Amino acid sequence: MKLGKMLVLIIGLAAVAFAAKYALTGGAADSPNQATQPRRQLDSVRTRAKELERMQQQQADDITKKSDGD
Numbered sequence: 001m002k003l004g005k006m007l008v009l010i011i012g013l014a015a016v017a018f019a020a021k022y023a024l025t026g027g028a029a030d031s032p033n034q035a036t037q038p039r040r041q042l043d044s045v046r047t048r049a050k051e052l053e054r055m056q057q058q059q060a061d062d063i064t065k066k067s068d069g070d
Helices: 003-025 032-069
Strands: none
């Protein structure tokens, strides 16, 4: 294989690898939303979990009051 063909092959493979990496990461690696999106999602899950805990505690307290009142 001549040096020119080998060079074209290496550059082509590098271009394909770059395109695949770019497509899989969803764009530029230094995107400001890239680090904050998982954090926002985790915060919303934590908030919802706290709301559910409060609701369950309230229901448990109500059941306890009903059983003590009977």
